[in-house]
Amino acid sequence: MSSTTTRLPGPxxxxxxxxxxxxxxxxxxxxxxxxxxxxVRLGPVLAVYGVLKLAGFTVxxxxxxxxGDFREKHFRFGGGxxxxxxxGSWDGWWYQQIAQHGYxxxxxxxxxxxxxxxxxGNSAAFFxxxxxxxxxxxxxxxLGPYGAGMAVSVVCSFVAALGIHAVTARLGxxxxxxVAVGLWAVWPGSGTEWAVYSESLYTALAAWACxxxxxxxxxxxxVLTFAAGLTRPTAFALVAALAVAGLIAVVRRxxxxxxxxxxxxxxxxxxxxxxxWVGYRMGDWGGYTKLQEGAWGHTFDYGRHxxxxxxxxxxxxxxxxxxxxxEDLIGVGVVLLVPLLTVLLVRLRPPAVLVxxxxxxxxxxxxxxxxxxxxSRYLLPLFPLFVPLALAMRRLSGPVLAAVLGTAALxxxxxxxxxxxxxxxx
Numbered sequence: 001m002s003s004t005t006t007r008l009p010g011p012x013x014x015x016x017x018x019x020x021x022x023x024x025x026x027x028x029x030x031x032x033x034x035x036x037x038x039x040v041r042l043g044p045v046l047a048v049y050g051v052l053k054l055a056g057f058t059v060x061x062x063x064x065x066x067x068g069d070f071r072e073k074h075f076r077f078g079g080g081x082x083x084x085x086x087x088g089s090w091d092g093w094w095y096q097q098i099a100q101h102g103y104x105x106x107x108x109x110x111x112x113x114x115x116x117x118x119x120x121g122n123s124a125a126f127f128x129x130x131x132x133x134x135x136x137x138x139x140x141x142x143l144g145p146y147g148a149g150m151a152v153s154v155v156c157s158f159v160a161a162l163g164i165h166a167v168t169a170r171l172g173x174x175x176x177x178x179v180a181v182g183l184w185a186v187w188p189g190s191g192t193e194w195a196v197y198s199e200s201l202y203t204a205l206a207a208w209a210c211x212x213x214x215x216x217x218x219x220x221x222x223v224l225t226f227a228a229g230l231t232r233p234t235a236f237a238l239v240a241a242l243a244v245a246g247l248i249a250v251v252r253r254x255x256x257x258x259x260x261x262x263x264x265x266x267x268x269x270x271x272x273x274x275x276x277w278v279g280y281r282m283g284d285w286g287g288y289t290k291l292q293e294g295a296w297g298h299t300f301d302y303g304r305h306x307x308x309x310x311x312x313x314x315x316x317x318x319x320x321x322x323x324x325x326x327e328d329l330i331g332v333g334v335v336l337l338v339p340l341l342t343v344l345l346v347r348l349r350p351p352a353v354l355v356x357x358x359x360x361x362x363x364x365x366x367x368x369x370x371x372x373x374x375x376s377r378y379l380l381p382l383f384p385l386f387v388p389l390a391l392a393m394r395r396l397s398g399p400v401l402a403a404v405l406g407t408a409a410l411x412x413x414x415x416x417x418x419x420x421x422x423x424x425x426x
Contacts, residue, residue, distance in 0.1 A: 042162065048178050049161040052185035052409040057194055059413025069422060078421055088146045090426050091126065092196030096145035098123045098131035099138060105281040107290060119294030124278045124287075129230035129270075130198040149196035156200035157193040160184065163207025164383045170214060171350060172391045179390040179401065184383060186408040188334050189376035191417030192426060202231045203381040206238055206357065210384070213245045213353040216255070222263030229270025233288075234378070237360035239267045245353040297322070298370045305369035310335065320372075327373025327424030330415055334376045338362050344388035354384040373424040376416070 029037065064070055064083035073079030076093045078086055088096060105124035110117060130152065138148035161181045169177030184190070184203075192199045209224035225242050229235040246260030279285035293299040308320045313332045318325050342358055365378045393401060420426045 044178060045162055045165045045181055046158055049158060049181045049185050052182055052405055053157070053190075053194065055406065055409040056186060056190070056412035056417065059410050060191060060417035061413075063413055063418045064422065067418075067422070085146075086421050087195040088149065090421070092146075092149060094121075094123055094126050095131045095134060095149055095196050095198070098126060098128070099134040099145045099148065103128070103281075105278050105287065107282055107284065107287055107294070116297050117295065119291060121295045122291055124282070125291050125296065127198070127231050127233065127271075127274055129227060130201050133201070134196075146196060150194070153192075153197060153200045154194055156204045160193075160200055160204035160207055160383075163204055163211055164386065166211045167207060167214065167354070167383070168387055168390050170211070171348070171387060172394065176387075176390040176394040179393045179405075180383070180386040182401075182405040182409075183386040183389060186405060186412045186416065187376075187380060187386075188330055188412075188416050189378075189380040189420065190412060191420045192377050192380070195421075195426075197377075197426070198231050199377060199380050202228055202235070203383060205231060206235075206381050207383055209238060209242070210351075210353050210357060213242060214351045216249065218246070218259035218263040222266035225263075225267035226270040229268065229272070230274060231270075232381075233271060233275070234361055234364050234381075235271050236268070237364060238357055239264075239271070240360055241353045241357035242267050244356045245351065248352055296370075298368060300367055301369040303367045306335070306366045306372065309372045321369070322371045322373075322425075324371070324373045324424045326419050327371075327376075330419060331373045331375045334379055335366065338379060338382070338385060341385040341388055345384055348388060348391070350384065350387065354387070358382050358384045371425050373420075374426065377420065377426055 061083045064086060070079050070083065070086050071081075075085065076089055078089050080086055080089065101123075103123055106122055108120040108122065110120055130149075133152045134145055134148045137143060137151055138145055141148065141151070143151060161184055164184050165174075165177035165181050167177075168180040185193075189199070194200075205224050205228040209221050209228060212218070212221035212224060221242055225235065225238050228238050243264045246264050249255045249260050250257045275288050276285075278291075279287045281287075282291075284290065289299075305321060309328060310332060312318065312320050313325075313328055318328070339362075342355075342362070345358065346355055361382055362379065365375055370378075393404070396404065
């Protein structure tokens with residue numbers, strides 16, 4: 001192996017045994033022993049994520065309360081009576097409406113509109129799995145839509161952390177996995193992980209779907225990707241990644257083609273099924289796209305808007321569409337960082353599913369006209385980007401690593417939370 005290039009073990013390589021794992025052929029452990037071993041295996045992951053995330057979340061709420069701007073804003077648009085109310089505004093308001101009242105897809109013109117926004121906003125723009133889970137949790141626990149949404153997001157954020165750790169640890173060891181979990185807690189856009197938003201749910205599904213592909217659990221990969229398609233439209237990138245991985249598995253490994261084919265057949269039904277249902281209800285098969293463009297100004301423009309921002313912000317110009325200086329500046333930094341991390345990821349020669357998922361997701365975000373500052377949120381689910389950073393940072397000593405991630409956690413209350421919700425539009 002070259003001293004300058006790190007190569008990861010192949011997909012079939014097994015992770016090292018965890019402390020307390022039974023010796024091969026030993027007696028089966030009892031329920032209490034299994035629980036202890038599970039705590040030993042998962043406890044550090046949950047603790048690292050929880051401590052770092054709680055630190056940033058606390059700073060975020062303190063900043064909200066000290067600035068006080070949210071008190072003068074509408075409850076739908078970053079306002080409320082309490083700092084935590086902000087976490088249920090913007091898209092969170094729409095998700096709460098769906099959880100309470102369901103969908104009524106329609107393309108309703110704005111009377112007399114002549115500009116970009118020609119249609120009234122409609123809940124059909126938001127995919128159904130997250131609000132469905134909100135509704136379920138609300139009915140089971142008695143929590144209102146806000147409390148249920150927060151509960152789903154927080155729980156899913158920990159599930160996502162476990163998935164990110166599982167993938168990264170398989171490729172670079174448990175220490176690298178813990179670093180990747182820390183990066184998930186402090187990454188730009190991570191303010192939506194503990195909010196009434198679908199990022200945590202989607203990332204959890206994507207991470208575990210990729211893990212299922214890497215470990216050749218094709219049925220699980222197909223079902224998880226199907227569920228991801230009911231969460232976000234960008235899941236098509238995950239579908240494509242699964243298809244590529246399945247093709248490679250069959251061609252290179254001479255694997256039985258039936259299981260990968262079944263997974264590939266199931267995977268796109270979530271996103272395709274929802275888009276078809278919306279089109280049917282609207283009486284227009286392109287209804288979802290028309291709603292996004294007419295009500296939110298989101299359209300695939302092959303990167304023209306992104307290029308306009310990338311050539312304006314560095315020279316201090318903010319005269320482009322949807323300009324929000326502070327949020328956009330962070331977005332530009334993230335957008336420029338992704339290609340570098342992608343190259344480093346490719347050099348590690350990871351499983352193809354991670355590369356295809358990352359590249360296609362990035363190209364989709366960059367090729368879409370939207371609020372540019374939101375790219376830090378839209379790119380948050382690209383967890384494979386954490387792998388090269390985690391492999392590099394795992395060499396740091398414990399105190400140095402704690403100082404780096406701890407400082408980032410405190411700062412994330414601003415750049416990943418306050419900027420997103422109060423200085424921009426999440």
